[in-house]
Every structure is written in structure tokens, then in C-alpha cells.
Amino acid sequence: MRTPKLRIAVGAGLLTLLAACGEANFNGQGDSAREIIISPPPPPAVATFQVTVTNLTNAQPLSPVAIIAHQPTFQVFELGAPATVALEVMAEGGDNTDLIALAEDNRSVLTAVSGAGPIPPGQSESISFEIQERFIDGNQFSVSTMLVNTNDAFTGLNAISLTGLNVGDSFTRRGVAYDAGTEADDEMAIYIPGPAGGGEGFNAERDDQLNAVTMHAGVVTAHDGLVTSALTGQHKFDNPVIQVRIERTQ
Numbered sequence: 001m002r003t004p005k006l007r008i009a010v011g012a013g014l015l016t017l018l019a020a021c022g023e024a025n026f027n028g029q030g031d032s033a034r035e036i037i038i039s040p041p042p043p044p045a046v047a048t049f050q051v052t053v054t055n056l057t058n059a060q061p062l063s064p065v066a067i068i069a070h071q072p073t074f075q076v077f078e079l080g081a082p083a084t085v086a087l088e089v090m091a092e093g094g095d096n097t098d099l100i101a102l103a104e105d106n107r108s109v110l111t112a113v114s115g116a117g118p119i120p121p122g123q124s125e126s127i128s129f130e131i132q133e134r135f136i137d138g139n140q141f142s143v144s145t146m147l148v149n150t151n152d153a154f155t156g157l158n159a160i161s162l163t164g165l166n167v168g169d170s171f172t173r174r175g176v177a178y179d180a181g182t183e184a185d186d187e188m189a190i191y192i193p194g195p196a197g198g199g200e201g202f203n204a205e206r207d208d209q210l211n212a213v214t215m216h217a218g219v220v221t222a223h224d225g226l227v228t229s230a231l232t233g234q235h236k237f238d239n240p241v242i243q244v245r246i247e248r249t250q
Contacts, residue, residue: 045133048250049165053115053143054124054243056174059234061194062155062242063094063146065115066103069131069139069162074108076142076158077213083180085204087144087213091154091180093193093201094118094146110135118148128249137163143175143244148194149231151187152180152208153216155241170247174240177216182206187219189230197230 049069055062068076076099077087086098096114103112110131119125131139144156155175179185184207189197220226223233 046130046250047133047136047165047248048128048130049141049162050126050128050247050249051141051143052124052126052245052247053119053145054245055119055121055241056243057121057147057237057241059121059196060147060149060237060241061121062119063090063148064096064117065119065125065127065143065145065156066090066096066099066112067115067127067129067141067143068100068103068112069110069129069135069141070103070106070159071108071110071139072159074103074106076144076156077178077180079178079214080212082211083182083213087154088152088180088182088206089202090144091146091152092183092203094148095201096144099144110139115145119145136165139163141246143242145242147177147237147241149192149196149235150194150216150219151185151191152183153177153219154180157244160246165246165248167248167250170245172243172245175242175244176239177218177237177241179208179214179216181208181210181212181214184208185217185219187221187226187229187231192230196232196235199230 051067053065086102089098090096100112103109111129113129115125115127139162140159142158147153155177157173157175190199192199193201219231221231222229
């Protein structure tokens with residue numbers, strides 16, 4: 001019968017201890033000894049990237065660059081498919097505002113940033129963006145900008161992997177010219193927004209018969225016999241038209 005007595009004694013001791021603790025709390029005593037401090041979790045580690053875009057053309061200024069970091073389910077454009085209205089606005093008028101807004105509203109996008117301004121021929125601009133470090137592997141970034149002395153030519157990189165980039169790592173890619181397929185390539189000054197024409201930018205009417213993104217065939221120019229063209233031989237371009245270097249700096 002010893003075992004039951006021991007259990008009763010232990011049980012009574014626990015009850016006495018609990019009662020004492022309760023008494024101390026109700027009397028306002030012992031609170032500091034029982035205070036538990038819960039620290040907030042540390043913020044997620046952040047990775048920083050610097051993207052340097054270089055204009056390789058002779059006389060085609062680039063519009064402010066849009067840089068978008070995203071999951072593979074997002075694409076700025078798809079060859080053979082119609083351009084989004086946001087891409088059309090950028091490719092016809094050099095305005096990336098709608099493209100960045102479209103990206104920011106998409107749940108597959110990690111971040112979207114704009115360059116500070118146009119990039120003249122032969123010059124470069126460096127643009128930084130940040131994402132959480134845990135989003136590096138498996139995700140991508142895209143770059144897009146207009147060749148402003150054209151009707152609707154643009155260039156960039158589409159869905160380039162960020163996987164495996166450690167601090168100090170970098171790589172370089174080159175981009176070719178694309179045709180947005182939204183405006184006929186008549187090269188008339190009233191439809192060229194760059195300094196060669198000074199005409200309108202975006203026009204909601206799509207008068208390109210194809211209405212699909214394709215590789216750009218190049219400009220014809222007045223020197224080639226297109227007498228209505230605002231462009232000259234200096235506005236011609238060969239691929240590639242841009243160089244993009246990305247470096248992880250943090």
C-alpha cells in the first residue's frame with residue numbers, strides 16, 4: 001500500500017505549490033520572475049543585384065529600362081503572341097509605367113524597377129533591385145526597353161535565371177531587337193517618338209498586320225529609298241543591340 005500513499009503525498013505537494021504561485025500572482029508578487037519576453041523573428045535575408053545595361057547601337061537611344069524579377073509563370077512577352085497593351089505602350093512610346101504596374105499587380109512578380117532615364121548610344125546605366133534571398137533559386141529576371149527612333153522596336157532579355165548567383169557572382173548577356181507587331185513600320189516622323197522624328201508615342205490602334213511579337217527585320221530608311229522615312233543610315237542597327245551585366249552585390 002506504499003505506492004498509493006506516495007502518489008497522494010506528491011499530489012498534495014503540487015497542489016500546495018500551485019496555490020502558492022497563484023497567491024503570489026493575485027497579490028502582485030512574483031510577476032517579474034515569471035515574465036516571458038518573446039522576440040520578433042529576424043527579418044528575411046535580402047539579396048541585392050546590380051544590372052548594367054549598355055546601348056550598343058549607333059543612333060538609337062533606349063527608353064527608360066524596366067527590370068522585373070519574377071517567377072517562371074510570368075513573361076514580359078512571348079514570340080509569336082500578341083503584345084500586351086503595357087508592352088505596346090513601351091514599344092511604341094518608350095513609357096514603361098504601365099509595364100511596371102502590370103508586373104507589380106501580378107502575384108508571380110517579386111519586384112519591378114525602372115531606370116532613371118533614356119540611355120544614349122554607347123552609354124550605360126546601372127540599376128539595382130532587391131529580393132528576399134530565399135527567392136533567388138528557381139526564379140528569373142527580365143529587362144525591356146524601346147529603341148526610340150523606330151515605330152515599335154524594343155529589346156531586352158526575357159526570363160533569365162537567377163539560380164546559383166552568390167555574392168560577387170556576375171554574368172553578361174546580349175539582347176536582340178524585337179518588333180512588337182502593334183504599329184506598321186512606316187518610319188514616318190509623326191510616328192517616331194525619338195529625336196529622329198519627335199512624333200507620337202503610343203496609339204491604341206494596332207495597324208501592323210501581324211499583331212504578334214517577332215524578331216525585328218531592321219529599318220529601311222530614306223537612304224535606302226523609303227522617301228517618307230525620318231530615318232537615315234545612321235539609325236540602322238545590327239544584333240545585338242544591348243549588353244546586360246548582372247552582379248549580385250549582397
